[in-house]
Amino acid sequence: MLHLSRLRTLHELARLGTVGAVARSLSYSPSAVSQQLAQLEKETGTSLTEQVGRRLVLTDAGRVLAEHAAVLLEGVERAESDLAATRPALSGVLRVASFQSVMLSLIPPALTVLSAEHPDLQIEVHQREVEPAYEGLLAHEFDLVLGEEYPGLDEPHRPGVQREPLLEDPLLLAVPSSGPWCDPEGIEDLADASWTADPETVMPGVWVRNHLRGLGVEPRVRFETIDLLLQAHLVRSGHAVAIIPGLVAREHLGSARLLELAGAPRRRVHTAVRSGRRDHPATRALRTALAEAAASLDSAVPPKLS
Amino acid sequence: MLHLSRLRTLHELARLGTVGAVARSLSYSPSAVSQQLAQLEKETGTSLTEQVGRRLVLTDAGRVLAEHAAVLLEGVERAESDLAATRPALSGVLRVASFQSVMLSLIPPALTVLSAEHPDLQIEVHQREVEPAYEGLLAHEFDLVLGEEYPGLDEPHRPGVQREPLLEDPLLLAVPSSGPWCDPEGIEDLADASWTADPETVMPGVWVRNHLRGLGVEPRVRFETIDLLLQAHLVRSGHAVAIIPGLVAREHLGSARLLELAGAPRRRVHTAVRSGRRDHPATRALRTALAEAAASLDSAVPPKLS
DNA sequence: ACCGACCATTCAGCAACGCTTCACGATATC
DNA sequence: GATATCGTGAAGCGTTGCTGAATGGTCGGT
Incomplete structure (x- = not known):
């Protein structure tokens, strides 16, 4: 009888690609993962994996079984969900x-x-x-x-x-309540401002730069941080301007001014x-x-x- | 992690109704079945069974899980089927x-x-x-x-x-090649004949009697057997008439005569x-x-x- | 009403499974 | 070519999960 936990291991291998990563994900030793896969091959009588370089890749049969494993594991969670639904209280x-x-x-x-x-x-x-x-x-x-x-x-x-x-959360321009950037007539007035924004390694950071470039402004990011509260503080204290999501802007910007950008991006x-x-x-x-x-x-x- | 073999046990319980029958079906001892169910209840944190009289019946939650088990087990066989399809030869x-x-x-x-x-x-x-x-x-x-x-x-x-x-296999009237029943003009000519037919405990036996009664003939079944080769032999040797399926009639009736019944039942x-x-x-x-x-x-x- | 048959559960015991640890060979990287 | 990384195999051991016997409960038959 095909073992669900072994199928899970195969599924993780399909997802992650290496035995080590699977082991880490499932809190097993790599050896255990290797043995589970060997067992699975023995049970099915099919070779499911193939060593390519120092990596282990799935064979066609392995991919077929991994695909079924995904469906089955989803079914298990559906079963557990329906079971939880029979209980009176969460x-x-x-x-x-x-x-x-x-x-x-x-x-x-x-x-x-x-x-x-x-x-x-x-x-x-x-x-x-x-x-x-x-x-x-x-x-x-x-x-x-x-x-x-x-x-x-x-x-x-x-x-x-x-x-x-x-x-849908509006992306708003936040400027200090006083100082040189407090009352821009257009976005171009902020071309020389100090910006604070997420680093370019994360999606928001990519978007901010792209969006401002699209408006003809190359932001000079002086304060790069992923922390929106920190960004908000920098704006509030007059050190930078930023594009801040409504969820943060609503409560954490103090007296700083909020302006809606052209096109009202969200x-x-x-x-x-x-x-x-x-x-x-x-x-x-x-x-x-x-x-x-x-x-x-x-x-x-x-x-x-x- | 929910165990497939335990789910199988639960599924069998839903199908068969008693722990003993499940044990027989899966080649386990009743004790093992009981322990598996207990383990399943422990894992899911839900009571799946309930003792009613000396029987064990599923609770609502148990039925829900058993239904999912059926789906999952079908999925496992589908996986095995697809896996077999990847192999070049059967x-x-x-x-x-x-x-x-x-x-x-x-x-x-x-x-x-x-x-x-x-x-x-x-x-x-x-x-x-x-x-x-x-x-x-x-x-x-x-x-x-x-x-x-x-x-x-x-x-x-x-x-x-x-x-x-x-x-679709025609159900044909078989009569000996000689003797009093060899040339009936209608089915009513065989009202007094000796019939051979399946016992009334099986579907064919039920149908033969019902069908003949519908034609106004109450068959006098002298030779009751489930063995169609034996029935064929009895007709061939002139001892009885019978309704024989085409698959048998085609090769095992020797010189006996075959006639198509009214309505050509199949x-x-x-x-x-x-x-x-x-x-x-x-x-x-x-x-x-x-x-x-x-x-x-x-x-x-x-x-x-x- | 009692006895026997049947049903499920529990406990102890034991075999098998499945993990970790350790060691090894192979492979990519600097 | 040194080193880190990757996957595998053997030994050892804890856990799982079975069997078998004993127990308590329920139904049907005499």
Whole structure:
């Protein structure tokens, strides 16, 4: 009888590509992974892997079985979800990964509602950027992750992941309340300003630079940080200008001024789960709580930048 | 991680109803089955079974999980089938259950063709009536079974089973070549004849009696046997009349006369596999070989009875 | 109403499975 | 060519999961 845990190992190998990575992901020793694959080959009577250089790649048969493994593992999670739905109350632990701005604004009110409705459901929230969050989702490290997409920079669709839109968050120009950059007539007035922005290694950092270039401004990024609270502080204290998402701008910019950029760009924020957990009651509960939190946000629109 | 073999046990419990029957079906001791179920309840944190009287019945949660188990197990067989399809040649053992008349007429030529095309594929054929054949199919005792349906007596659809029609086999009146019943003008001339027929405990026996009664004849069954070769012999030697399927009548009735009954009743013969093995190359190969054997049968139509 | 048959569970014991650790050969990188 | 990385194999050992016997409970038959 084909073993699910071994199929899981094969599936992870298909996803990660090396025995070592699989071992790390599943908390096994590489030897154990190797033995599981050997066992799988013995059981099926088919050679599933092939050594190419010092890497192990799947044969055609291996890919076929790995594809089935993915379907089966999704089925297992669906079974567990349906089983959880038969229980009267939600319980257990739900592990969530979120990037900073949602963790700052949406998660706390959602958790307040949730813990009132489902006192036995424990929720752990881990701060992760989108990429590692997805990686952790597929590795079963997290059960639900928050993701974001910047205009024109769509996230690739990942097999086995089910995504649901949560909100559209405006990307606003934030300038100090006083000083040389406090009242730009157009974006070009900020060509010489000090900018603070995410590093170019992450999606928001890429987008900010691309977008400003598209408007004819090459930003001079003096303060490069992924921390939006830090960016907000730099703007508030008059040291920089920045493009700040509405979720952060709403509460953390103090007296700094907000202006809506031309074209009113928005990032799209979504939740994602492994497909098999789409109908899990805990997934549903958290998603609706987050949606409610998003709906009750102040949606005042700042004045337009010329 | 949910264990497939335990899910299989739960599925068998849903199908068979008692721990003992499950144990027999899976070649375990009842104790092992009980422990597996306990382990499953522990893993899922849900009570799946409930003791009612001296029986064990599934709770709602248990039924939910058993339903998923059925789907998952079907998926496993689909995986194995697709895996077998990646291999260049067919090999292994295919276990078949067939009732007598098909085993007599179609199986041998089909196997001749098959062993020529797939020398490494071993086929075992076991003679079983339709009911036990299906039971064996679900218990993984057989991989493919032959079934039959008599007019008006449809087999119930069984979950997890995929059926494909094979041929329609005429049900013919067989009378001795000489003696008082050798030339009936109508079926009513045989009201006083000695009949040989299947016992009323099996589908063919039920149908024969019903059908004759519908024609106004209450058959006096003197020789009750499930063995169609024996029935054929009794007709051939002048001791009885019978309704014999074409597959047997074609070769085993010697000089006895065949007459087509009013309405030209036919039994429908089909093959059945567990749904997951529908696309297994061995399934496909045997089904096409059987279909070819059926197609090359002599299809001469005997004269009509008045 | 009692006895026997049947059903499920529990416990102890034991075999087999499946992991880790360690050592090794092979391969890519600097 | 030294070094790190990768996958595999053998030994050892803890855990899992089976069998078999004993127990408690339930139903049907006499």
